[in-house]
Amino acid sequence: MSLILADAWLITMNARRDVLERGSVCVEGDRIAGVGSRALLAHAHPEAEIMDCAGRIVMPGMVNTHTHLFQTLLKGLGDDMALKRWFTCMTGPSAVHLTREDAKTAALHGCVESIRSGITTLVDFMYVHTQPGMTEAVVDAFEETGMRGFVCRGFMTTGQEHDVPAALIETPEQAVADARRVIRAVNKPGGRVQAGVAPCMIWTVDETALRLTRQLADEERVLVTTHVAETHFEIAEAAKRYGRTDTEFLSDIGFLGPDVLAVHCVHCRPHDIRILRHHGAKVSHNPCSNLYLGSGIAPVPEMLTAGVTVGLGSDGPASSNNHSLFQAMKFAALIQKGAHQDATVMTAEKAMEMATIDGAHAVGLGHEIGSIEAGKKADLAVVDFGNAFMAPIHNPVSAIVYSGLGHEVSDVMIDGRFVLRDGVVLTQDEHALRRRAQLCADALAARAGSARFKNRGWRSTAI
Numbered sequence: 001m002s003l004i005l006a007d008a009w010l011i012t013m014n015a016r017r018d019v020l021e022r023g024s025v026c027v028e029g030d031r032i033a034g035v036g037s038r039a040l041l042a043h044a045h046p047e048a049e050i051m052d053c054a055g056r057i058v059m060p061g062m063v064n065t066h067t068h069l070f071q072t073l074l075k076g077l078g079d080d081m082a083l084k085r086w087f088t089c090m091t092g093p094s095a096v097h098l099t100r101e102d103a104k105t106a107a108l109h110g111c112v113e114s115i116r117s118g119i120t121t122l123v124d125f126m127y128v129h130t131q132p133g134m135t136e137a138v139v140d141a142f143e144e145t146g147m148r149g150f151v152c153r154g155f156m157t158t159g160q161e162h163d164v165p166a167a168l169i170e171t172p173e174q175a176v177a178d179a180r181r182v183i184r185a186v187n188k189p190g191g192r193v194q195a196g197v198a199p200c201m202i203w204t205v206d207e208t209a210l211r212l213t214r215q216l217a218d219e220e221r222v223l224v225t226t227h228v229a230e231t232h233f234e235i236a237e238a239a240k241r242y243g244r245t246d247t248e249f250l251s252d253i254g255f256l257g258p259d260v261l262a263v264h265c266v267h268c269r270p271h272d273i274r275i276l277r278h279h280g281a282k283v284s285h286n287p288c289s290n291l292y293l294g295s296g297i298a299p300v301p302e303m304l305t306a307g308v309t310v311g312l313g314s315d316g317p318a319s320s321n322n323h324s325l326f327q328a329m330k331f332a333a334l335i336q337k338g339a340h341q342d343a344t345v346m347t348a349e350k351a352m353e354m355a356t357i358d359g360a361h362a363v364g365l366g367h368e369i370g371s372i373e374a375g376k377k378a379d380l381a382v383v384d385f386g387n388a389f390m391a392p393i394h395n396p397v398s399a400i401v402y403s404g405l406g407h408e409v410s411d412v413m414i415d416g417r418f419v420l421r422d423g424v425v426l427t428q429d430e431h432a433l434r435r436r437a438q439l440c441a442d443a444l445a446a447r448a449g450s451a452r453f454k455n456r457g458w459r460s461t462a463i
């Protein structure tokens with residue numbers, strides 16, 4: 001069956017970056033069959049159903065290059081802490097008490113939240129394996145919600161001296177063997193959901209694990225993702241352990257390559273950026289999380305000038321506190337303008353590239369998704385700009401990046417199939433899911449002893 005989304009503001013993100021006023025796109029099966037005028041497409045596809053998209057923007061579904069879906073249950077518990085304290089006092093203990101049911105519910109809720117704000121591809125970084133089947137729980141959530149993307153089997157192999165909970169630490173051999181098992185079970189050629197591998201960071205993963213990860217990636221040809229240069233603490237730990245930056249160390253042991261998605265890179269110096277470029281490694285930029293944790297501002301303009309591919313990420317909702325790439329795009333543009341005192345240093349167009357086509361390239365899917373072009377997968381977001389925030393409209397790209405809040409997304413298609421239609425999520429009972437997520441979140445916070453709002457001083461002094 002075919003469908004023409006007709007007469008929209010069409011943001012194609014094709015090589016010419018065409019933005020068509022009253023543009024239309026024809027979808028056949030799971031792919032885009034054509035882009036052009038309504039008349040032209042209707043003539044070429046007379047059988048196609050027409051969906052009138054006047055008053056709407058049609059854009060490529062966005063690619064969120066970094067999240068930890070389980071943290072959907074931890075929104076608001078980590079306020080006002082730097083990363084190490086945030087991890088060892090809240091996120092780590094919460095992870096220890098996470099059940100398989102929690103992981104599944106959190107992932108379902110995070111996928112629905114993502115779909116609602118126009119995200120069609122996610123990279124999840126799942127490092128909690130306190131029970132069997134935790135990675136599979138996230139895979140199931142991708143399958144059930146219709147989400148595209150990568151479930152990367154994360155792990156930690158060290159870090160007890162820095163209060164990483166023992167329950168989260170595995171041996172390198174165990175972790176990599178389980179990653180291989182998951183990859184072989186999940187990955188099929190052309191599959192919508194794929195597994196990858198994700199060593200956590202330089203102070204929680206040892207050299208053996210990193211070397212085994214490289215070997216695994218070479219043998220199985222999968223996406224590798226890891227946190228790099230996120231905080232000063234991380235840089236200091238790399239210097240103490242290896243006498244180098246983490247980027248230099250990863251390069252020296254042969255870890256870096258075009259299949260590596262380096263997350264954050266806040267404290268990468270020019271030399272580190274040249275190293276990333278040299279190896280063809282990609283970067284996931286997570287501006288909201290980097291600001292929330294007080295980690296810093298990543299040198300994204302410098303990376304782009306050096307020729308590094310940079311995608312956008314939300315990071316886990318324990319440090320961002322949602323999955324909105326609308327917010328990530330706006331922050332990505334504004335923090336650079338402010339930091340450089342230069343309004344031209346990061347444009348709305350660049351922010352949108354990072355959220356779509358650059359993100360697609362960052363995860364190795366640039367040939368399949370990230371733009372609206374004939375032959376590509378039909379992953380689309382429809383945004384209704386008939387609302388107080390986005391109207392009146394002059395420039396649809398600016399309207400999305402600077403004016404939109406995300407809830408204006410009315411329809412989302414992944415693989416040619418609507419997962420959100422007229423504001424209704426089609427793949428989940430959203431209200432039941434939200435109730436379940438709140439119950440899981442309440443019980444998890446109680447088990448982990450997390451300080452929820454009612455226990456915090458501000459409330460008691462305010463009453």
Ligand SMILES: [Zn+2]
Nearest residue numbers: 125227315316
């Ligand atoms: Zn992360």
